[in-house]
Amino acid sequence: MAERRCAVVAVLGAPNAGKSTLVNTLVGAKVAAVTQKVQTTRALVRGIAMHDQTQIILIDTPGVFAPKRRFDRAMVAAAWSALEGADAIIHVVDAEAHAADARTGADAHSVADTHSIAAKLKQMEIASILVLNKVDTVARPALLAMTTKLVEEGLYTDVFMISARKGDGVQDVMRVLAERAPEGPWLFPEDQTMDAPARVLAAEITREKAMLRLHDELPYDLVVETETWEERKDGSAKIDQTIFVARESQRKIAIGAKGQTIKTIGELARKEMEAAFDRRIHLFLHVKLRENWSEERALYQRLGLDYEA
Ligand SMILES: Nc1nc2c(ncn2[C@@H]2O[C@H](COP(=O)(O)OP(=O)(O)OP(=O)(O)O)[C@@H](O)[C@H]2O)c(=O)[nH]1
Ligand SMILES: [Mg+2]
Numbered sequence: 225m226a227e228r229r230c231a232v233v234a235v236l237g238a239p240n241a242g243k244s245t246l247v248n249t250l251v252g253a254k255v256a257a258v259t260q261k262v263q264t265t266r267a268l269v270r271g272i273a274m275h276d277q278t279q280i281i282l283i284d285t286p287g288v289f290a291p292k293r294r295f296d297r298a299m300v301a302a303a304w305s306a307l308e309g310a311d312a313i314i315h316v317v318d319a320e321a322h323a324a325d326a327r328t329g330a331d332a333h334s335v336a337d338t339h340s341i342a343a344k345l346k347q348m349e350i351a352s353i354l355v356l357n358k359v360d361t362v363a364r365p366a367l368l369a370m371t372t373k374l375v376e377e378g379l380y381t382d383v384f385m386i387s388a389r390k391g392d393g394v395q396d397v398m399r400v401l402a403e404r405a406p407e408g409p410w411l412f413p414e415d416q417t418m419d420a421p422a423r424v425l426a427a428e429i430t431r432e433k434a435m436l437r438l439h440d441e442l443p444y445d446l447v448v449e450t451e452t453w454e455e456r457k458d459g460s461a462k463i464d465q466t467i468f469v470a471r472e473s474q475r476k477i478a479i480g481a482k483g484q485t486i487k488t489i490g491e492l493a494r495k496e497m498e499a500a501f502d503r504r505i506h507l508f509l510h511v512k513l514r515e516n517w518s519e520e521r522a523l524y525q526r527l528g529l530d531y532e533a
Contacts, residue, residue, distance in 0.1 A: 227277065227407045228278070228279075228407065228408065228409060229279070229405040229408065230279045230280075230406070230408045230409060230411055231278070231280055231281070231311040231312060231401060231404070232311050232312075232411075233280055233282050233283065233310060233312045234283045234307050234310040234313050235247055235282055235283060235284050235306075235314045235316060236288060236303060236306065236313060236315055236341060237287065237288065237314075237315055237316035237317060238287055238288060238317070238318060238333075238334045238338050238341065239286075239287025239288075239334070239337065240260070240262045240321070240334065241316040241317060241318040241321075241338075242318060242389070243284055243285065243287070244265050245258050245357075245389055246314075246357065246388035246397075247269070247271045249394050250280070250394060250398055251272065251273045251282065251417050253271075253417040253418075253500075254429075254496070255269060255271035255418040256269045256271065256284045256428070257431055259432060259436050261435055262287060262289075263286065263287060263289075264435065265286045266286055266299055267286065267302055267527040267528045268283050268285055268302055268303075268305070269283070269284040269418070269420065270418060270420070271284060271417060271418050272412050272416055272418060275398055275399070275401075275402040276402065278402040279405075279410040279411065279414070280401050280402065280405065281419075283306040283310065285302065285306045286299035286300065286303045287299075287303070287337070288300055288303050288340075289333070289337045290336075290337070290340070293518065294518060294519065294531070294533075295518040295529075297533045298531065298533040299529065300533075301529075301533035302530070304344075307348075311404075311406060312353060312401060312404060313350060313351070314353045314397070315338075315341060315342070315345065315352045315353065315355065316357050316388075317354065317355065318338075319358050319359050319361070319362045319366075319370065320361040320362055321335065322335055322338070322370045323361075323362045323370065326366065326369070338374075342377045346378075351380070351381050352380060353380065353381060353382045353383075353397070353401075354371075354374055354375070354382065354383045354384070355384045355386055356370070356371060356374075356385045357386055358387060358388075359385045359393075360389070371385070382400055384396055384397050384400075423450035423463075424450070426450050426453070426463055426465065426493075426497055427448040427449055427450045427465060428448075429493050429496050429497055429500065430448045430465050430467065430493040430507075430509065433489045433492040433493045434446055434448065434467055434478065434489050437485060437488060437489050438485070438489075441474075441477045442469070442474055442477060445471075445474070445518075446467060446468070446469060446474075446478075447467070447468040447514070447517050447523065448466070449465065449466050449468070450464070450465050456506075458504075459503055459504070460503055460504035460506060461501070461503060461505055461506070462508070463508070464510070465507070465508070465509055466510045466512050467486075467489075467510070467511045468511075469512075469513060469514070470516075470517065471513070471515070475513050478511045486509055490508075490509045493507060494507040
């Protein structure tokens with residue numbers, strides 16, 4: 225029998241590049257929230273994938289950008305901290321944003337973030353794997369042009385062009401990660417797909433649904449916490465969660481006319497939880513105002529973020 229191998233792989237990149245989508249696709253299960261908004265991922269999320277006798281532990285990270293607020297600083301610091309102890313680094317680049325920027329200068333943020341990540345990796349002398357994502361949206365010549373430019377950084381050991389959403393090219397990435405994984409014992413049981421407790425995943429599921437439903441009306445100022453998780457005799461679970469918003473106006477929007485918005489969010493979240501936990505779920509959502517959540521120390525601790533970053 226082949227030796228067991230195990231690798232820790234940090235997945236780094238600008239906000240919205242598709243890091244969480246890639247991690248979910250590699251794991252083959254939903255472990256991280258995905259939305260079209262930047263800064264969806266807020267703390268390190270570990271997804272666990274198996275490839276034959278190799279266990280790949282993928283660390284999904286918050287997007288790296290130039291932070292201004294305390295909460296942003298903590299997220300970016302968490303992203304860089306994922307490099308410690310990682311056996312490999314994947315730098316995910318949003319090909320769609322880069323192509324749009326080359327055409328119209330429209331997505332300069334993502335491009336600037338990509339280049340500052342590359343510069344920092346170079347300065348730290350850390351080799352990484354370049355993954356150009358969202359190639360399903362970009363024409364071939366544009367892809368080649370941006371690849372050439374990125375490869376000139378002299379930083380990348382490999383280049384992959386993938387669509388994390390469609391799954392194209394993702395197995396090639398997996399194969400290379402597995403080939404290079406050092407021999408060693410697995411860190412998690414073979415059938416485990418993530419390291420976070422169920423109540424954290426449950427909160428992430430609801431946050432994703434709330435963000436997807438409210439993205440036009442709300443900024444990303446939204447926190448979800450699982451307050452209680454009650455096991456029922458019939459095998460189902462009753463879950464109470466609170467969605468915290470920063471302003472009274474946001475509370476009204478989240479609840480919606482006659483409670484319709486929160487009801488829709490709850491139904492979508494419950495369905496996904498039932499699939500994720502493979503059992504019936506009774507989900508009760510509450511919306512509360514918590515004005516200065518981004519200055520609360522306890523919250524950082526619960527998310528695994530450093531308040532002083
Ligand atoms: N067309 C296309 N869209 C994609 C692909 N991969 C991800 N997306 C979309 O890009 C958006 C961002 O995806 P995420 O996985 O949340 O990105 P992220 O890098 O984790 O974002 P943050 O956590 O906010 O830094 C979502 O709307 C995804 O559906 C892809 O291969 N093709
Ligand atoms: Mg993410």
